[in-house]
Amino acid sequence: MGADLRPEEYRDLAEFRRQIRKFLHFSETKAKEDGLEPQQHQLLLAIHGLPEGVKPSIRELASRMFLQPHSALELVKRLEQTGAVSRSEGPEDRREVWVRLTPAGRATLRKLALAHRSELDASGPELAKALQVVLRQAKEHKSNE
Amino acid sequence: MGADLRPEEYRDLAEFRRQIRKFLHFSETKAKEDGLEPQQHQLLLAIHGLPEGVKPSIRELASRMFLQPHSALELVKRLEQTGAVSRSEGPEDRREVWVRLTPAGRATLRKLALAHRSELDASGPELAKALQVVLRQAKEHKSNE
């Protein structure tokens, strides 16, 4: 089974999750201020930040966001309704749908990306620190097995 | 306004978010395997990982999870129904409700904490790397302002 964790380890894990939540809370708030739901913002970033040569199909996007395809599809549907993305038939496989950002979608994403970059400059080190602490523990524990 | 980000910067931001999502996806899956909804797991960790001397009231927990009090309340209600936490009157202020883990709640949290520690040992470095990359960018950009 493995021994219980020390109280300090629970506190460090909690602090790590708190730092993640803090960052996500910032991100969600900013997205909503710009008329995007949090996951819709994530999908825009996933599309625009796709590695070269990866096709922007629903399935590919779903996989990169760790979602089921129909969940990604619903996000795309809402983003299309608000004009942030457009859909087009896959150029080689007509079953596929490729999703692209509209100029409006790019403008919103750019604004959010700038805000996130400056938030990361301000609060990222704290998150990195919390991660280092739990990583050190995880490693120590592993070597004691 | 600020200049647009380079394509590479969008890719690095996307990769960072992808690493976070990957970790959260692991966490959510594990929690559900043990009969907990993801946020219910987070609340258990927030309670058990509270710094010394901080009281486990609904408001305090909500604040630490960046939630409105009534959102935290609903999580507590569901956790109480499944027997993972218990509520008691605040010992000094009877308006308060203090939330504690039951032995069953502690057992589940412990199991999850162990799983998370080993996941962090395996995948944490990748997350840390992605964070380092965006932090470097954020810093560079700041110095160019």
Added chain:
DNA sequence: CATAAATAGATCGTGATACGATGTATTTGT
């Protein structure tokens, strides 16, 4: 010390999200 204001929690209704189950169109394999 009576009572208004502030505080802590509880309740109700709503919208976004994510899923499983299932259906339709297109492509692939034999």
Added chain:
DNA sequence: ACAAATACATCGTATCACGATCTATTTATG
């Protein structure tokens, strides 16, 4: 040709988070 696989779409359901509003308790003030 046509069965199987693949990609997207639709439908119903549960969690989660919120705003608005209510009750109980504590605190501050005249």
